Each structure stands twice: as C-alpha cells, then as structure tokens.
Amino acid sequence: MGLQKMCRKSKNMKFVRCMAGLVSLAVICIFSSMSTAASGSASSYEYRLKATFIYQFVNFIYGWKFEQEKDEDNKGEEKTIVLGIIGKDPFGEAFKPLAEKTAKERKIEVKRFEGFSKLKSRDEEIAVHPQIDQLKKCDILFVCSSEQKYIDKILSPIRNERVLTIADTEGFLEKGGIINFIIEKSKVRFEINVEGARRAKLTIRSKLLRLATDVIMEDEVEDE
Numbered sequence: 001m002g003l004q005k006m007c008r009k010s011k012n013m014k015f016v017r018c019m020a021g022l023v024s025l026a027v028i029c030i031f032s033s034m035s036t037a038a039s040g041s042a043s044s045y046e047y048r049l050k051a052t053f054i055y056q057f058v059n060f061i062y063g064w065k066f067e068q069e070k071d072e073d074n075k076g077e078e079k080t081i082v083l084g085i086i087g088k089d090p091f092g093e094a095f096k097p098l099a100e101k102t103a104k105e106r107k108i109e110v111k112r113f114e115g116f117s118k119l120k121s122r123d124e125e126i127a128v129h130p131q132i133d134q135l136k137k138c139d140i141l142f143v144c145s146s147e148q149k150y151i152d153k154i155l156s157p158i159r160n161e162r163v164l165t166i167a168d169t170e171g172f173l174e175k176g177g178i179i180n181f182i183i184e185k186s187k188v189r190f191e192i193n194v195e196g197a198r199r200a201k202l203t204i205r206s207k208l209l210r211l212a213t214d215v216i217m218e219d220e221v222e223d224e
Contacts, residue, residue: 044092049188050181051094054083054140054166057179058103060208063201064139065162066106080109084135086154087115087144111138116150128157136161143167143177151175159221162201176221178202182213189213199223 058064058081066079081103085091095110113135119126129135135154141163143154148169155165155176165172168181173193178200180191191214197204199221209215 043090044094046183046188047091047094048097050168051091051098053181053188053190054142055098055101055103055108057164057166057208058108058140060205061164061197062203062205063162064104066104066139068162079106081106081140082109082111082138083140083142084111084113084138085142085144086113086129086135086147087117088146090144091142115144115147116153117146120150127153129154132157136163138163140164140166143169143172145169151177159196159199160201164200164202165196173216174220176219184213191215193219195219196221 064081066081083095089112095108098108100107111134113129113131116126116129119130135141136158139162141154141158143151143165145168147154148171151167151169151172152175158165159176164179165177166179166181167177172180173191173196176193176196176199178193178196180193182189182191190212192204192209192212193216194204194209195216195218
C-alpha cells in the first residue's frame with residue numbers, strides 16, 4: 001500500500017471515529033432524561049451520564065498535554081488520559097463501564113484528590129492544595145460540588161495549564177472553569193466557557209459548542 005493511500009486511509013478512519021463520537025454525543029443529549037424507570041437511582045444514573053459525556057468530550061477538544069508530547073516522551077509507559085476528581089466524589093462506579101474504552105486511543109485513568117472542604121475541616125491553614133503538582137498533571141479535573149466555596153483556590157494555580165476543568169456547580173464558568181453540567185428539563189446538559197478553554201490553551205470544536213446549552217465568551221477572571 002502506497003504512502004499516499006495509507007495517509008488517506010488514516011484520515012478517513014479519524015473522520016469516521018469523529019463522526020461516530022459526534023453521533024454518540026448527540027444521542028446522549030437527546031436521551032439523557034433523568035427518569036429513574038430503568039436506572040435504580042436518579043443520582044447514580046445522572047453521574048453515569050456525566051461520565052459518558054466526559055469520555056466523549058475528549059474527542060472534540062484539541063491541545064491536550066499528550067498531544068504536545070513527542071513520540072519518545074514517556075516511552076514504555078501506558079498511554080492514558082488522567083481524570084482527576086477533587087472533593088466528595090459523586091461518581092461512585094460510574095466510570096467502571098468505560099474502563100476498557102478508549103478516547104483518542106487512550107484509556108481514562110481516574111485519580112481522586114481530597115478537596116479543600118475536607119482539608120479545612122482539620123483546621124489546617126492551606127493556601128495551595130498539597131497535591132497541586134499532581135493536579136497540574138491531570139488532563140481533566142472534575143471539581144465536585146463539595147468544593148463550591150473553594151473554586152477559586154482550586155482553579156487559580158491551574159487556569160493556565162492544559163487541564164480541562166469540569167464541574168456541575170453554579171457560577172463555575174464565571175470563575176474560569178471550562179465546562180459545567182446543568183440539569184435542564186430533567187435532562188443532563190452542559191455549558192462552555194470559551195475564554196477558560198483559551199486560557200488553558202485548549203481548542204473546543206464547533207460541533208461540541210453547538211451542542212452546549214450556553215456558550216460564554218468571557219468570564220470574571222483577569223489574565224495574569
């Protein structure tokens with residue numbers, strides 16, 4: 001097979017995967033009702049949906065840290081997308097069904113971090129999270145609702161890092177977060193902060209922006 005033909009085939013495969021991801025994401029948007037008829041618990045079903053959304057988001061965003069790496073970087077290590085969850089984790093086993101799936105040819109590795117809400121309960125005076133270096137290494141960081149009072153503390157050191165920040169907390173985008181889940185008409189939806197993505201040197205594809213319920217172009221954060 002000639003080189004030109006191989007390149008064409010590679011591009012076609014990427015297009016097919018992208019279109020499949022777009023269809024999957026659109027289907028999730030349409031059928032993401034919070035009905036508990038077949039799901040047991042509304043909360044667990046909600047976070048299974050959100051986990052699936054997060055998995056699909058990966059394919060519609062460019063500029064990830066791993067896309068900047070050279071082939072010889074991290075040679076021999078398993079290629080993963082690191083998803084950090086900071087605070088009181090509401091996902092439970094929601095990511096388990098996705099354990100063997102890949103996004104951009106990588107599996108998602110979930111890491112959990114104590115939130116400021118728990119650290120503060122120990123009467124410790126903490127300005128910066130003790131695991132900030134690990135947080136910066138995440139590709140995605142989900143900020144749990146338990147951390148609503150500490151969003152600025154969490155986001156401030158990582159706003160300019162290539163980290164996709166996600167939450168389901170009111171006011172998250174205005175403070176510089178990139179994607180925020182909402183419940184609209186009993187369905188899981190999401191809104192996007194384009195300025196937050198720009199600050200993190202991430203590019204969100206227009207196809208994903210069109211599926212968002214709201215897209216804001218500016219937030220309340222002053223660039224340093």
